Amino acid sequence: MEAAFAAYSEGRAVVPPVGELLFEDPPGDAHIKYGYVRGGEHFLVKVASGFYKNPEIGMPSSNGLMLLFDQRTGMPKAVLLDDGLLTDVRTAAAGAAAAKHLARSRVERIGIVGAGIQARLQLEHVARAISCRSALVWGRNRERARRMVEDLRQSNLDIELADSVSELAAKCEVIVTTTPSGTPLLSRECARPGMLIIAVGSDTPEKQELDVGVLAMADLVVADSKAQCLTRGEIHHAIGAGVIDESDIVEIGDIIRGVHVGRGSNDEIIVVDLTGVAVQDIFIAVAVLRALA
Amino acid sequence: MEAAFAAYSEGRAVVPPVGELLFEDPPGDAHIKYGYVRGGEHFLVKVASGFYKNPEIGMPSSNGLMLLFDQRTGMPKAVLLDDGLLTDVRTAAAGAAAAKHLARSRVERIGIVGAGIQARLQLEHVARAISCRSALVWGRNRERARRMVEDLRQSNLDIELADSVSELAAKCEVIVTTTPSGTPLLSRECARPGMLIIAVGSDTPEKQELDVGVLAMADLVVADSKAQCLTRGEIHHAIGAGVIDESDIVEIGDIIRGVHVGRGSNDEIIVVDLTGVAVQDIFIAVAVLRALA
Numbered sequence: 156m157e158a159a160f161a162a163y164s165e166g167r168a169v170v171p172p173v174g175e176l177l178f179e180d181p182p183g184d185a186h187i188k189y190g191y192v193r194g195g196e197h198f199l200v201k202v203a204s205g206f207y208k209n210p211e212i213g214m215p216s217s218n219g220l221m222l223l224f225d226q227r228t229g230m231p232k233a234v235l236l237d238d239g240l241l242t243d244v245r246t247a248a249a250g251a252a253a254a255k256h257l258a259r260s261r262v263e264r265i266g267i268v269g270a271g272i273q274a275r276l277q278l279e280h281v282a283r284a285i286s287c288r289s290a291l292v293w294g295r296n297r298e299r300a301r302r303m304v305e306d307l308r309q310s311n312l313d314i315e316l317a318d319s320v321s322e323l324a325a326k327c328e329v330i331v332t333t334t335p336s337g338t339p340l341l342s343r344e345c346a347r348p349g350m351l352i353i354a355v356g357s358d359t360p361e362k363q364e365l366d367v368g369v370l371a372m373a374d375l376v377v378a379d380s381k382a383q384c385l386t387r388g389e390i391h392h393a394i395g396a397g398v399i400d401e402s403d404i405v406e407i408g409d410i411i412r413g414v415h416v417g418r419g420s421n422d423e424i425i426v427v428d429l430t431g432v433a434v435q436d437i438f439i440a441v442a443v444l445r446a447l448a
Numbered sequence: 449m450e451a452a453f454a455a456y457s458e459g460r461a462v463v464p465p466v467g468e469l470l471f472e473d474p475p476g477d478a479h480i481k482y483g484y485v486r487g488g489e490h491f492l493v494k495v496a497s498g499f500y501k502n503p504e505i506g507m508p509s510s511n512g513l514m515l516l517f518d519q520r521t522g523m524p525k526a527v528l529l530d531d532g533l534l535t536d537v538r539t540a541a542a543g544a545a546a547a548k549h550l551a552r553s554r555v556e557r558i559g560i561v562g563a564g565i566q567a568r569l570q571l572e573h574v575a576r577a578i579s580c581r582s583a584l585v586w587g588r589n590r591e592r593a594r595r596m597v598e599d600l601r602q603s604n605l606d607i608e609l610a611d612s613v614s615e616l617a618a619k620c621e622v623i624v625t626t627t628p629s630g631t632p633l634l635s636r637e638c639a640r641p642g643m644l645i646i647a648v649g650s651d652t653p654e655k656q657e658l659d660v661g662v663l664a665m666a667d668l669v670v671a672d673s674k675a676q677c678l679t680r681g682e683i684h685h686a687i688g689a690g691v692i693d694e695s696d697i698v699e700i701g702d703i704i705r706g707v708h709v710g711r712g713s714n715d716e717i718i719v720v721d722l723t724g725v726a727v728q729d730i731f732i733a734v735a736v737l738r739a740l741a
Binding site for chain 1: 462464467468469471474476478480482483484491493495497498499502505507510511513515517519520521522523524527529
């Protein structure tokens with residue numbers, strides 16, 4: 156993911172606008188993403204669908220597959236029938252990359268907001284990236300959050316359930332928010348010196364996990380894609396509210412490749428907004444293909 | 449293909465704009481087409497690429513595959529690794545549908561302009577559609593056209609090589625043009641009463657097989673997609689030259705489903721411009737899936 160973001164911010168990724176198909180009965184959507192990295196070996200076409208009534212018939216709502224083609228001949232090279240798993244993993248790997256580059260030098264505890272698949276994957280990946288084995292979890296559905304805590308206790312993590320987001324914010328230096336919430340879960344008061352807040356749940360113009368005041372408090376606001384964060388995710392809400400300016404935004408790829416400074420001190424508050432870019436799909440699909448070859 | 453064009457003209461096909469990836473070194477392109485027919489079972493994603501230096505390394509320049517997904521759940525149903533064959537066949541089947549609905553009642557001879565894969569497929573499909581076993585072939589590459597004539601003599605066709613397009617036009621009542629020519633091959637003088645001219649080669653804004661005078665002479669000008677023919681193919685050249693008007697254009701799907709009259713008499717000149725629409729891909733992929741099921 157570090158290489159993916161660096162390639163993106165360097166302008167080496169060719170990623171046209173996402174194609175979309177909408178369905179009415181039953182309601183659903185399919186997104187077709189495609190692109191390549193100049194100088195790479197492959198181009199990618201990814202199809203991801205969401206049919207929200209699938210669980211009623213015992214099927215997952217999300218589906219997807221990735222196709223890789225040879226960038227020099229157009230020959231199909233791989234069909235990865237991953238059911239959306241690779242998208243989940245690349246999103247978690249992006250959180251880990253952000254934590255690795257932007258967390259303060261010493262992190263006592265990781266806070267996870269949310270209790271779904273992405274919450275679990277973020278905890279696993281971020282914990283490994285910054286070598287921190289303590290975590291607090293808070294979820295809007297308390298029972299689901301409790302199950303997550305119990306499950307993950309098996310995996311050598313020192314993990315507890317938080318009673319509130321405020322408790323989580325008071326005790327953690329890295330917080331990852333992973334919900335599809337439409338109303339802010341973290342208030343301005345949650346932002347404490349030294350904190351790194353990574354928002355991965357909001358990937359549409361409507362969703363919002365952070366109060367715009369959290370971004371207003373930040374010393375540094377980081378996007379995966381500046382262009383995309385102007386129209387969706389946390390940053391676009393904060394710019395819309397006038398509390399931050401477009402020129403304040405730094406791309407994580409520019410920090411990774413060293414053309415922009417990351418964390419300046421252990422006291423800075425940093426917010427990272429990850430909305431998901433197709434270059435991540437390209438890199439994870441190619442990595443899988445190489446591992447299989 | 450008849451059902452495909454009817455569904456398209458009826459407005460039942462959902463076919464967003466085509467996605468495109470361009471490559472520079474080596475030069476190539478990939479087109480991503482996707483869509484579905486409302487009330488159908490599937491949605492389609494098709495990837496078709498052209499890498500024009502592939503033959504230098506012993507590979508075909510065109511490549512492609514089609515993916516079918518369940519329209520009610522998003523589940524992947526089929527990956528058709530057809531190397532572009534299905535696109536060739538659906539294009540030939542479209543020519544056959546045009547001939548079936550728009551040729552005069554008696555056709556002595558079919559004329560084919562071009563000597564490539566599409567020329568052979570058109571002859572095979574059109575001959576079957578109108579039960580005519582006599583054909584003349586003219587190709588810009590005479591040697592290639594001669595080989596085509598020799599090959600197809602094996603298949604119970606009464607087939608000869610024409611010395612010129614004028615000879616072909618003088619002796620045939622149905623002409624199919626199948627070349628990627630950038631300059632018109634059929635002049636105004638080629639258009640004779642009773643003729644049906646089907647142009648399938650031109651699928652970009654630049655390519656042109658028919659002099660605009662041919663369309664000016666026509667009693668009826670038919671498009672596969674009115675919207676698409678305004679920006680590419682023969683019709684857009686003729687409209688650009690001012691010899692026909694947008695309101696003159698009739699969609700073949702409207703003729704097939706009976707909301708517009710087709711041929712009015714055995715003396716009419718009819719020109720059909722087939723630029724290729726994604727709904728054809730949807731129908732042929734679904735037909736293949738059904739045949740395999």
